[in-house]
Amino acid sequence: MIDGVNDGWEDALVTGNGRQGALCRGGPAALRLTFSHERLFLPLHPPRDPPDTASRLPELRDMLRAGRYAQAATAVWREAAAADPRYAETLWIDPLVGAATLTVRPRSPSAAGPVRRDVDPETGLVTLRRQDAAGTVCLSAFASRPLDAIVVRLSATGGFAGSLRLTPIDGAPPRRYVSDVAVTPEAIMLSARFPEATWPGALSGYRVHCRVRGGATAPAGVLESDAVLVIRTLLPGDPDPEPPADDFDALLAEHAAVHGELFGRVHLDLGAAPAERTAATADLLAHAGEGRAAADPALVERLFDAGRYVIISSCGALPPTLQGVWSGTWTPPWSSGYTLDGNLAAAVAGLLPTGTPELLLPVFDLIDRVRGDLRRNARRLYGAGGVLTPVHLSTHGRQNHFGPVWCQTFWTAGAGWLARLYVDYWRYTGDQRFLHERALPFLRECAQFLRDFVQIRDGRATFAPSYSPENAPAGTGSQACVDATMDVAIARDVLTNLLALTGPEEPDREGWRTLRDALPGYRVADGRLAEWLHPDLDDQPAHRHASHLWPLWYEPDPLITEDPATRAAARAAVRDRLAWWDTAEADEMAYGLTQLGLAAAALGMAEEAYRCVAGMATRYWRPTLVPTHNRGAIFNVDIAGGLPAVVAAMLVRCAHGRLDLLPALPAAWPRGRVTGLRTRDAITLRELRWAPGMVIAELVARRDTPLVVTAGPGRWSGVLPAHQPLTLSWISRRARGDAVGMTVTP
Known part of the structure; x- marks a missing residue:
C-alpha cells in the first residue's frame, strides 16, 4: 500500500504489457492515467548519414x-x-513520449482524503482508492497481454458518478503536433498527427481509443454509473480493435494467467520476518534511511520482485527503453531510447538468470531491424x-x-x-x-x-x-x-x-x-586492473562507469580469475570504485552499481556485492516500486533489471563447465531459498536452500551436461543427465558431526 497525493507522472504506479503502458496516479480532486506505446517515438528529424571519416x-x-x-x-x-x-x-535520437492522459474527476459532495495506491506485481493490477463522505471511489487498471490494451474499472459506493477527459500529455512538444478529441456515448478518441514528419519511415501520428462499457458517456464525457474502459494506443497500420468484453474480472484473470506465469518463474526468500514482508514499501525504505551499506532482507525481496515486475511489464516487441514502456513527457532524459553503452544491458541483465529468456528476444529483433544502418x-x-552500433538508438541505427x-x-x-x-x-x-x-x-x-x-x-x-x-x-x-x-x-x-x-x-x-x-593481456597499474592498456593513460576511479570490469559481468575471463595478480588487481578496482560510490557526489547513474555488483560476485566478493545491492535498494527506488537514475530523481528502469541480476549472480554462477552455489553469499543472508533460477549450460536451479552449514540444491539440465558443482568446500563432479532432476546436499562437519562432502540424490 502506498499513500500519497503526488500527481507527477514520475511518481506514478506502473502497469504494462510490453507494448502498452499506463502511469497511474492522482490526488483528491482527480485520478489520472497516462498511456504510452513502445513504438511512440516522436519524429524529431530524419536519420542522417554517419560522418564519412574513413x-x-x-x-x-x-x-x-x-x-x-x-x-x-x-x-x-x-x-x-x-x-x-x-x-x-x-543530434538526439527520437524520444519516447506519452500518448495521452485520461483524467477521471469523481463528482463528490465533500472534500476527499488522500489517495491510497496499490500495485500487485503478480497480476499487474494497479488500484487507486479515494475516500470521501459519500464513500469510496476506486480506479483499478491493468495492461492486458492477451487483449493488448489497458483495462480500467471505475466504481464507487452507490455507483460511480463523474467525468472523463482525454487530452494530450502536459507540456509543449518540440515538433508541430495537431490533435483532436471526439466523444460518443460509447467511446472517446484522441487522434494526433505530426504534419512535419514527412520523411520515409517517420511516424505520422497515432490514435488513443478509449471504449466505455457499462456506462454511457454524454457528449461532455460524463459518467453516471460504474464502467469498464478499454484503452488502446494505435499507430498507423494497427487494425481497429474489436469491441471487447466488459467483464473486468474475467479479463484480469486471462491476463494474470499470462503475466503471472512469467513473474512466478522465480521466487526469492531471504528469511525476512513476516511482519516486514507485509510492511509498506515506503516504511521499508524509510527504515533503510541513509544506509548505504545495508538493506533489510524484506526490502531486497520486495525490490527483487518489483524490478522483475517492471522489466516484464516493459518487454514487448521491443526491449525496455530507459523508461521501460512508459513516458509522461515530450522531452524525456536522454530521449529515453536504447543507450547501448550500459543502460540497455543493465535493464535486460536479469532476464536470463530469472528464467524469462523469451523476453530477451526483442533485443535481437531490434538489432535485426537496424542491421543495415549498423x-x-x-x-x-x-x-x-x-x-x-551507435551509443544511442531508437527509430534507426545510424x-x-x-x-x-x-x-x-x-x-x-x-x-x-x-x-x-x-x-x-x-x-x-x-x-x-x-x-x-x-x-x-x-x-x-x-x-x-x-x-x-x-x-x-x-x-x-x-x-x-x-x-x-x-x-x-x-x-x-x-x-x-x-x-x-x-x-x-x-x-x-x-x-x-x-x-x-x-x-x-x-x-x-x-x-x-x-x-x-x-x-x-590486461594491465595492472597502481595495484588495480587498468581501464586503459596504454601505459601513458592513467586511471580515473572516481567515475560512475566501470567498463574495464566488463570481462567479469558475464562469463568471467580466466585471464583475470585464474591469475592471482590480475585477480587481486580486479578486486582492488572494485574496491576503488566502491569507495567513490560512498562519496556524496556519487548519486547518479544507479546502474553503475549493477556493473560493480556483477564484477564483485564474479570475484567472490560477497560483502562488496551486497553493498552494491544495498546501494541500489536504499538510494534509487521510489515507494511506487519504480527505480530512478539519480538518487531521488529521473524515472528510469535500468536497475529494475540490474538488481535482480546481481542478486542472482551472488547465489549461483555457472561458467566454463563449473557451477558454484552461493559464490558470493553475504553475512546479511545467512539462510534463504530461491526457486527457478537458470544458468548457462541450459540448467535450471529448481530449488536452492541454505542455512549455516547447509546447502541443498535441485538441478535439472536440458541435455547431458558434464559439470563440476561446488558449495563451500563441498564438490561434485559428473554428468548432469538430461531432464532428470539431481539433488545435491552439503552439510558441514559442524552441523552433522561427520565428514564434509556432497550427497547426491538422483
Missing part, C-alpha cells in the same frame, strides 16, 4: 598515438559539421565491413549522436557487447536453431569489423580510436583514447566464442585466431 582514419590515428586526444575528437565533429551543418549541434556506420566511419566531448563515434565495442547477449541466450536455453540462424551470423559480422578495424603492430593488436564509456583518462581532458580495456576484452570474447562454436571447416578461423592471439 578517409581520415590514418590522420586520426596519428593524432591519438601522439596524445592529441581532444584534437582527434574535435576533428571528427568538424568534418561532420562541414559535410552536414546540422551536426554543428548534438553496416553503414562501419563503412562510413572506418571503411570496415561488419557492424558498428551513428548521429556525438560531439567533441562525447566522442561516441570512437566507441567500437557496442556490437561485440550485444554479441555476448546472443551467446548467452544460446548458453541459457540450448536453442541450437537460434545459435546457427541468429547468434553465429551476428558474431561473424562483429568479427569482420574487428579484423578490418584493429591494427596489429609488432605482433600486438591496437585499438585506435578507442573509448571507455563515459570516462576520460586522468589528465587528458578528453574521452578519446587508445586501447581501452573494454574494447580489448569484448574483442577477445567475440573471437573466443566464434572459435569455440565453429568447426575446422570455417574459412575465417585462422584470421580470427590470429587476431585473438595478438590481443594484449
